[in-house]
Amino acid sequence: MTHESTAVGLASAYSNTTTASGDWWRDAVIYQVYVRSFADSDGDGIGDLRGVRSRLPHLARLGVDAVWLTPFYVSPQADGGYDVADYRAVDPLFGDLADAEDLVRAAHALGLRVIVDVVPNHTSEQHPWFRAALAGEPGARERYLFRPGRGAGGSLPPNDWESIFGGPAWTRVADGDWYLHLFAPEQPDLDWSRPEVAAEFDAVLRFWLDLGVDGFRIDVAHGMVKADGLPDIGRGAQATLIGSEPLPFFDQDGVHAIHRSWRRLLDSYEGQRIGVAEAWAPTSERLALYVRPDELHQAFNFRFLTCPWDPAAMRTVIDESLAATTAVGAPTTWVLSNHDVVRHVTRYGDGPRGLARARAAALLMLALPGSAYLYQGEELGLPEVLDLPPAARQDPAFRRGPRPQTHPTVIAPRDGDPMAPEADTCDGPRAGHGPDLPTAPEADGQDGLRDGCRVPVPWSGTEAPYGFGPGGSWLPQPDGWAGLSVAAQTGDPHSTLELYRAALELRRALPGLGAPGAGGPPESCGMRWQSAPEGVLLFTRPGFACTVNTRPEPVELPAPGRPVLSSAPVETDGRTVRLPADSCTWWTP
Secondary structure, rough: EEEOOOOOOOOOOOOOOOOOOOOOOHHHHHEEEEEHHOOOOOOOOOOOHHHHHHHHHHHHOOOOEEEEEEOOOEOOOOOOOOOOOEEEEEEEOOOOHHHHHHHHHHHHHHEEEEEEEOOOOOOOOHHHHHHHHHHHHHHHHHHHHHOEEEEHHHHHOOOOOOOOOOOEEEEEEEOOOOOOOOOOOOOOEOOOOOOOHHHHHHHHHHHHHHHOOEOOOOOOOOOOOOOOOOOOOOOOHHHHHHHOEEEOOOOOOOHHHHHHHHHHHHHOOOOOOEEEEEEOOOOOHHHHHHHOOOOEEEEEEEEHHOOOOOOOHHHHHHHHHHHHHHHHOOOOEEEEEOOOOOOOOHHHOOOHHHHHHHHHHHHHHOOOOOOOEEOOHHHHHHOOOOOOOOOHOOHHHHHHHOOOOOOOOOOOOOOOOOOOOHHHHHOOOOOOOOOOOOOOHOOOOOOOHHHOOOOOOOOOOOOOOOOOOOOOOOOOOOOOHHHHHHHHHOOOOHHHHHHHHHHHHHHHHOOOOOOOOOOOHHHHHHHOOOOOOEEEEEEOOOOEEEEEEEOOOOEEEOOEEEEEOOOOOOOOOOOEEOOOOEEEEEEEE
């Protein structure tokens, strides 16, 4: 018998807002929306909040529990909105505050919770606080990390820290002082030792909680506190050390006091509002500190995201992650892709092999104890777009290279053209930018190619923009994406979209696929590894088994039950099974 990769028609046992444990976030599946690339309502080629609202039924049908929205606040868009100029207002590029309220209400009506980004490590250079700092307002610079330079006349940066986007992490202003920016110069780092900074962000969180959002994804949650004295690192290519070695600007113990304060604030609201850490830590044990009972609810497991397609490596990451989070009574939060990394179809080899592995990895992720995040378009099997023209790219790291280290004392106002801010950042006349500058690999920062995972989603139609909106799209979509659209895949039992829909339905229907219990030993999650042939992972949970064949050829083994879902057709006679290459299969007794 050959079992196709279709659902078996089991009815959902739980609603979109209730889990067996009562804590919805412990086993929630949360869908990341990169707002400018999801759906465009007004034809300007850029996704917006009304566009997101119009596509919420797709997410409800997919079966996710919540949606996470990337920043839509007022911003000059130097880094896709992660440079915020006003934390309490919606950028006209994406709509207005009424659109945000309408979106939250519409999501709640569909049983979907809403999580929004908060960016506390840095502001935009156009934030009123930073404008005041440059203008010399008394005390204004104390909110940021301004320091005198080293060397003759203070001509050298205060230390050897490098920007994540390449080049120095310091920019000099006209009066000779330097300010720290771990990302782009347009993103000055805040000084969280100042009570005024903490008070401001408490007020920002309350503003959005009062509006009805269900939580926050905390950008650079590991970065708000720097080591005392801002010590040198003593080596270059520092961006490559993130998440693998201790660094004086990331994962300092002091950040946990901030997160404990925010947990108390979140707990003061009804409805289980949550905090989610985007935190890079050198070990699973360090990452687990962010999700202790009095801190945040979730922290992205980037070790799982970066794990190679190797059974031993995957098992090690899974075991260590579960052990670390279970020890502090928290669920593990699994993720395969997001707006900052190459899509996993391409990471796993691209083409048919990459897609096969990506489908299998998704089923593996959704079978593990804990919560999971999906990045928009992964349910369609979208690959990374590798051939975007340089003129279209807007990732600030793409153009970041040697640049004059003098910042103007007056920052030009934002252009009124909604397409202008990011275009200006990449290709305009701003000092230090231009088509001949080296890309980030030459500047020891990120690769500057993140735009390839941000190409707008295809919804329908045979040519671009594939239903994305009534106009074009801010990044060009490939000619061959018609077959990957939501419309094209809906109803096709072999499509990646229907595979995800079936998996999320079964994840609720099967009682063994839920959240692990809080506290207790690692085995309290009910997951146990079983013996399997080389190259195959096999684990069981109550009333459930999962097999993953990582080998490039089929493997035969005793059938662990009845197949209910597979990323590729499996052949079984009820006693033995022939697992396809690069596949994952779910089983019940």
